[in-house]
Amino acid sequence: MKPNLFLTLSLFFLLTESILAQGGADDFMRSTGKIYSVVAVVLILFLVIVVFLFRLDSKINKLEKQIHNE
Amino acid sequence: MKNWYKYLSVLLMIYVIIAGFLIPLKPGIQSFSPSKITIDPDKSSYLKIKTYNTHFQDAQQNKVWLKLPNDQLLRDEKVTILSQNELEVSFYIPSTLPDFNPQQDALTLIVENEIDGYTFYPDAVRVNDVSGLMTNRNEYHDISKINQVESFKFPYRHILxxxxxxxxxxxxxxxxxxxxxxxxxxxxxxxxxxxxxxxxxxxxxxxxxxxxxxxxxxxxxxxxxxxxxxxxxxxxxxxxxxxxxxxxxxxxxxxxxxxxxxxxxxxxxxxxxxxxxxxxxxxxxxxxxxxxxxxxxxxxxxxxxxxxxxxxxxxxxxxxxxxxxxxxxxxxxxxxxxxxxxxxxxxx
The missing domain is CATH 1.20.200 (Fumarase C; Chain A, domain 2)
Incomplete structure (x- = not known):
């Protein structure tokens, strides 16, 4: 299955917004000087690159199948 | 070596993640109350200060200063430590401050000790206009009295x-x-x-x-x-x-x-x-x-x-x-x- 960048990230944003960032100034994402929003940024960066690599991987798989069939 | 840049990129990323997360932030003033001090010539004025990454309980000499626009300093009267990041301070503020216009100017709040060095909140404290009342305790300090501690830490910025x-x-x-x-x-x-x-x-x-x-x-x-x-x-x-x-x-x-x-x-x-x-x-x-x-x-x-x-x-x-x-x-x-x-x- 091809990972969908849009789906992965909208799930991630929804998760941070609805579960982790409830309430006002003292929620989880804003605790300890907002360090968890930095963690979220690093995770997004990682997810974008990984999703791109997965898609590249599946494209190469397709090519390999094509070459084997010929 | 053909793949040198791949190894270098991995090493650099490991360094960036470790150093980027582990180097601590410099101390900073998060909030204080009240934001406007009412000067009473007979009484001291109190401020409650909340800071970030400070070590008030470990430090021996916690000082709080108010800086005037002409770089002169007013020292605290008494500092009460509430926790590592919270303190209460009282000031005796003279009613006539030199080169100071209560309508426009504000005092910069500086907190310092020998562990964290100093940290400041620019134009923090406003005072009410009481010109005319006379007080006699006017003691100012030079800005060079502030303790500087060299440390390799990321800067503290408000909101960020x-x-x-x-x-x-x-x-x-x-x-x-x-x-x-x-x-x-x-x-x-x-x-x-x-x-x-x-x-x-x-x-x-x-x-x-x-x-x-x-x-x-x-x-x-x-x-x-x-x-x-x-x-x-x-x-x-x-x-x-x-x-x-x-x-x-x-x-x-x-x-x-x-x-x-x-x-x-x-x-x-x-x-x-x-x-x-x-x-x-x-x-x-x-x-x-x-x-x-x-x-x-x-x-x-x-x-x-x-x-x-x-x-x-x-x-x-x-x-x-x-x-x-x-x-x-x-x-x-x-x-x-x-x-x-x-x-x-x-x-x-």
């Missing part, structure tokens, strides 16, 4: 707090994108001169990876904005312009996908690549400087630096740019090999 570390992830990924795009433009030019399809593929793969970095840049920026500016997307000029630039580059992908003849595709995409790089420069580097922006270093003519990027940040920021760029070249190399293979399959 720990998210200043995003400089190594959000800002650096944009810089890496620019370097990859310059490389891609170089190969577009080489293609237009030599008509070598290898250059076309190199250019296409670098642009593709750069666009992925750009998407990551927009998304990480959106996350950062949520916890500093309040929403995922603001009408900030740089946000909208960079999103437009990304759309211009998306058209590059569609252009390549829609033309089936190899030579026509290479020629069209080389020209379009050069065009979109110029557009990107205008949209992201030029237009935001004409208006106000929430991004630092816009709405003016900044160089790289100033107060927002100090040497401690640079020690992680520059390796981060090099690290992302090398990872970008690595991925674009894989993409280049994929394109080469695809071309061979198509030609069979």
């Amino acid at each position: 707090h720990e998210t200043i570390r995003n400089t190594f992830f959000h800002v650096a990924i944009w810089f890496a994108m620019f370097i990859l795009l310059i490389y891609s433009c170089y190969h577009s030019l080489v293609y237009l001169r030599s008509k070598s399809l290898v250059s076309d593929k190199k250019s296409a793969s670098a642009t593709t990876v750069a666009l992925v970095f750009g998407i990551a840049g927009i998304l990480t920026g959106s996350m950062w904005a949520k916890y500093t500016w309040g929403t995922f997307w603001t009408t900030d000029i740089k946000l909208n312009m960079s999103a437009t630039a990304m759309l211009v580059y998306c058209a590059y992908w569609f252009l390549r996908a829609s033309v089936s003849d190899i030579d026509t595709r290479a020629r069209l995409s080389a020209v379009y690549n050069l065009f979109s790089f110029v557009t990107l420069m205008i949209l992201v580097m030029v237009i935001p400087r004409f208006t106000d922006s929430l991004h630092p270093g816009n709405g003016g003519n900044p160089a790289l630096g100033g107060e927002d990027l100090d040497n401690t940040l640079r020690a992680v920021f520059y390796p981060a740019i090099i690290g992302y760029t090398l990872i970008g070249f690595w991925i674009s190399n894989i993409y280049f090999r994929y394109l080469t293979l695809k071309e061979k399959v198509e030609l069979i």
